[in-house]
Amino acid sequence: MHADLRVAVVLGSTREGRFAPVVADWLMDRIAGHGGLKGDLVDLVETPLPTVLPVLGQPPSSAADRELLEAVSPRLAEADAFVLVTPEYNRSFPAALKNALDWHHREWHAKPVGFVSYGGFSAGHRAVEQLRPVLSELHAVTIRDSVGLQSAWTQFDDAGRPKDPAVDGAARTMLDQLTWWALALRDARSVRPYTV
Numbered sequence: 001m002h003a004d005l006r007v008a009v010v011l012g013s014t015r016e017g018r019f020a021p022v023v024a025d026w027l028m029d030r031i032a033g034h035g036g037l038k039g040d041l042v043d044l045v046e047t048p049l050p051t052v053l054p055v056l057g058q059p060p061s062s063a064a065d066r067e068l069l070e071a072v073s074p075r076l077a078e079a080d081a082f083v084l085v086t087p088e089y090n091r092s093f094p095a096a097l098k099n100a101l102d103w104h105h106r107e108w109h110a111k112p113v114g115f116v117s118y119g120g121f122s123a124g125h126r127a128v129e130q131l132r133p134v135l136s137e138l139h140a141v142t143i144r145d146s147v148g149l150q151s152a153w154t155q156f157d158d159a160g161r162p163k164d165p166a167v168d169g170a171a172r173t174m175l176d177q178l179t180w181w182a183l184a185l186r187d188a189r190s191v192r193p194y195t196v
Contacts, residue, residue: 004038005182007031008079011043012086012097018045019118019153022160024085027116030171031083036179040075044096047071049103069103076107081114081182082140083174088119088127101134108138110194112181114174115146123148139196141185143177145170 009027013020024041031039049072050065060066076082086093101108113135117124125148132142147170149155155162162168188194 004036005080006078007037007039007081008076009039009041009083012084012094014045014096020085022156023118025160034175042072042075044100049099051099076104080186081112081178083114085116086127088122088124091126092130093127108140110185110189112141112143112178114143114178118149118152123150141181143174145173145177147171147174
């Protein structure tokens, strides 16, 4: 019997007045109800990362920067899978999310990544398409089916539930695929460590 898969949900928006927490709370509820998954919400507002990267291959020189990383890096390392929750900014994803990706390398290796995106007309899909090649470079496996929320602020009721049941269905499909890949890759890593 497999232990629950640990899913780190990275909340990529740090904008004032952001809608992201509504989306993240709904997703965490979907993860809790999916079975076999244990969610860990990594909110980049609550756990900010330094914005100045050290010399390539070197640890941060500042104790304050090391402390900020210590609040995030072990949680990403322990994850079996990830879901990135991202808005779309100017046809791409937020700088804070790119910064979180760039600060880490081995943490993403041979692990699956799903997406929940939101925005205006495009539902954040252009942000996801920008994320896929970045994650490929980090040796992660991106999940084909994602959740896209068009005008997300109109998609949820006052209790934070989606008005359209198809949204829950899309999340279930994405989490089913994430679970399959997470189990397969966790088993593979236990037999043969992934090396670059």
